[in-house]
Amino acid sequence: MGIVLAENVYIHPNAEIADDVEIGPFCVIGPGVKIGRGCRLHNNVTLMMNVELGEANEIYPGTVIGGPPQDVSYRGSETKVIIGDHNIIRECVTINRGTEKEFGITRIGNHNFLMACCHIAHDCSLGDHIIITNGTLLGGHVHVEDCAIISGGVGVHHFATIGRYSFVGGLSAVRHDVPPYMLVEGHPARPRCVNAVALRRHHFSPQTIECLSEAFRLLYRTRVGLSNAREILRAKGQLIPEVQYLMEFVERQQQGRHGRGREALRRAA
Numbered sequence: 001m002g003i004v005l006a007e008n009v010y011i012h013p014n015a016e017i018a019d020d021v022e023i024g025p026f027c028v029i030g031p032g033v034k035i036g037r038g039c040r041l042h043n044n045v046t047l048m049m050n051v052e053l054g055e056a057n058e059i060y061p062g063t064v065i066g067g068p069p070q071d072v073s074y075r076g077s078e079t080k081v082i083i084g085d086h087n088i089i090r091e092c093v094t095i096n097r098g099t100e101k102e103f104g105i106t107r108i109g110n111h112n113f114l115m116a117c118c119h120i121a122h123d124c125s126l127g128d129h130i131i132i133t134n135g136t137l138l139g140g141h142v143h144v145e146d147c148a149i150i151s152g153g154v155g156v157h158h159f160a161t162i163g164r165y166s167f168v169g170g171l172s173a174v175r176h177d178v179p180p181y182m183l184v185e186g187h188p189a190r191p192r193c194v195n196a197v198a199l200r201r202h203h204f205s206p207q208t209i210e211c212l213s214e215a216f217r218l219l220y221r222t223r224v225g226l227s228n229a230r231e232i233l234r235a236k237g238q239l240i241p242e243v244q245y246l247m248e249f250v251e252r253q254q255q256g257r258h259g260r261g262r263e264a265l266r267r268a269a
Contacts, residue, residue, distance in 0.1 A: 002019055002020070003017055003018075003019060003020070003021050003022075003023065004020075004021070004022040004023065005023050006023060006024050006025040006026075006027075006043070007025055008025050008026050009023055009024075009025065009026070009027050009028075009029070010027075010028045010029065011023075011029040012029060012030050012031045012032075012033065014031055014032065015029045015030070015031070015032075015033040015034070015035070016033070016034045016035070017029070017033075017034075017035045018035060018036050018037040018038075018039070018055075019037070020037055020038055021035050021036075021037070021038070021039045021040070021041070022039070022040040022041065023041045023045075024041055024042045024043035024044075024045070024061075025043045025044075026043050026044045027041050027043065027044065027045045027046070027047075028045075028046045028047070028048075029047050030046075030047055030048045030049045030051075030066065031049055031050070032049055032050035032051070032078075032080075033047045033049070033050070033051045033052075033053075033066070034051070034052045034053065035047075035053045036053055036054045036055040036056075036057075036085070037055045037056070038055050038056035038057075039053050039055065039056065039057045039058070039059070040057075040058045040059070041059050042058075042059065042060050042061045043061050044061045044062055045059050045060075045061065045062075045063050045065075046063070046064045046065070046066075047065050047066050048064065048065070048066040048067050048068075049066045049067075049068075049097070050066055050078060050079065050080040050081065050097060051065050051066035051080070051081045051083070052080065052081070052082045052083065053083050054083060054084045054085035054086075054087075054110070055085045055086070056085055056086045057083060057085065057086065057087045057088075057089065058087075058088050058089070059089045060089065060090045060091045060093075060116075061091055061092075062091050062092035063089055063090075063091065063092060063093045063094070063095075064093075064094050064095075065081055065083075065089075065093075065094075065095045066080075066081050066095070066096075066097055067094065067095075067096050067097065068096065068097060069096045069097055069098065069099045069121070069122030069123070069140070070096060070121065070122065071099050071101075071122055071140065073099070073101075074099055074122075077099075077100055077104065078104075079097040079098040079099060079100070079104040079105065079106075079122075080097055080098060080104065080105050080106070081095055081096070081097050081098075081105070081106045081107075081108075082105055082106070082107050082108070083095075083107075083108045084108060084109045084110035084128075085110045085111075086110055086111045087108060087110065087111065087112045087113070087114070088112070088113045088114070089114045090113075090114060090115045090116045090118075091116040091117070092116055092117045093114050093115075093116070093117065093118045093119070093120070094118075094119045094120070095108070095119075095120040096120070096121055096122045097122060098122050098123045099122050099123055099140075101123065101141070102123040102141060103123070105123070106120060106121075106122055106123055106124050106125075107124075107125045107126065108120070108124075108126045109126055109127045109128040109130075109146075110128045110129075111128050111129045112126060112128065112129065112130045112131070112132075113130070113131045113132070114132050115131075115132060115133050115134045115136075115152075116134045116135075117134055117135045118132050118133075118134070118135065118136050118137070118138075119136075119137045119138065120138050121137075121138055121139050121140040121141075121142070121158070122140045122141075123140050123141045124138050124140070124141065124142045124143070124144070125142075125143045125144070126143075126144045127144060127145050127146040127147075127148075127164075128146050128147070129146055129147045130144050130146070130147065130148050130149070130150075131148075131149045131150070132144075132149075132150045133149075133150060133151045133152040133153075133154075133170070134152045134153070135152050135153045136150050136151070136152060136153065136154040136155075136156070137154070137155050137156065138156045139155075139156055139157055139158030139159075139160070140158040140159075141158050141159045141262070142156050142157075142158065142159070142160050142161070142162070143160075143161045143162070143262065144161075144162040145161070145162060145163050145164035145166075145180065146164045146165075147164055147165045147198070147202065148162045148163065148164060148165065148166045148167070148168075148178075149166075149167045149168070149198065150162065150168045151167075151168055151169055151170035151171075151172070152170045152171070153170055153171045154168050154169075154170065154171065154172050154173075154174060155172075155173055155174065156168075156174040157173075157174060157175045157176075157260070159260050159262050159263050160174055160175070160176065160177055160178070160260050160262075161177045161178070161249075161253075161260070161261060161262055162174070162177075162178045163177070163178050163179050163180030163181070163182070163246075163249055164180045164181070164245075165180055165181050165195060165198055165199060165202065166178045166179065166180055166181065166182050166183070166184065166195055167182075167183045167184070167195045167198060168184055168185065168189060169183070169184065169185025169186070169189070169192075170185075172184065172185045172186055172187065172188075172189040173186075173187045173188050173189060174188070174189045175188040175189070175258070175259065175260075176188060176189070176253070176258070176259030176260060177249070177252075177253045177256070177259060177260050177261055177262075178191075179191055179246060179249055179250055179253070180242075180245060180246055180249055181194055181195055181199065181212050181242065181246060182194060182195055182216065183195045190220075191216065191219075191220045193213075193216065194209060194212045194213045194216050196209055196213070199212070204242075207240075208240060208242055210238075211233070211238040211239075211240050211242070211243050212242060212243060212246065214233065214236070214238055215229065215233060215238070215243045215246055215247070218232060218233070219250065226247065226250055226251060226254065229247070230247055249261070
């Protein structure tokens with residue numbers, strides 16, 4: 001099977017497209033673009049420049065990927081967007097290239113679902129199995145770990161980190177890092193409880209959820225402090241790997257600026 005190519009499509013001469021890609025009408029494929037096997041681009045998709053798509057991605061109308069970063073310090077350097085496999089990117093999503101301030105790459109992993117009108121800013125890094133709902137905006141340098149879910153209309157501050165298996169409630173303002181395994185919401189978004197529904201769906205054991213719930217209680221309800229919480233959990237035999245990961249995440253967060261652990265790296269640079 002060869003490329004399925006509709007009429008009124010522009011493809012730059014140096015673009016690289018696998019044999020079984022489907023490209024709908026009025027798509028624009030710019031310079032430095034690579035499209036892997038099994039990808040489908042619906043109509044009016046624009047891959048502006050230096051975009052690498054893995055295999056079996058489906059991109060819906062109005063999406064623009066590889067536009068220059070919306071950063072006033074950007075001076076036209078050869079930065080990229082790199083996207084993995086089996087992602088669904090719905091209507092009018094925008095994903096900008098990276099800047100030289102980090103690694104020059106905006107990166108999206110595998111099996112992610114980006115719903116309509118999301119914005120993924122420069123230098124963001126998304127893991128795998130992430131869902132981002134309609135109208136959510138990620139600022140520059142945001143990292144989203146595996147299996148996180150961000151509801152609709154959420155704004156995420158630049159340099160924030162969204163932890164694994166977390167859930168961000170709709171219309172929240174995420175100004176601080178979101179701890180893994182937690183449900184957060186509000187203005188600003190704060191941890192409200194353990195994200196137990198998602199943990200059960202992902203086959204976490206009841207014992208693991210119980211340990212994480214106790215960690216949540218100590219950190220965010222009784223507020224005994226990180227060191228005391230760690231010792232209490234160790235004494236109870238509840239300092240399991242998931243709890244330890246949560247503790248390390250919160251420790252990095254507290255060492256950062258304004259509740260964002262990766263701001264410490266930015267300050268050091």
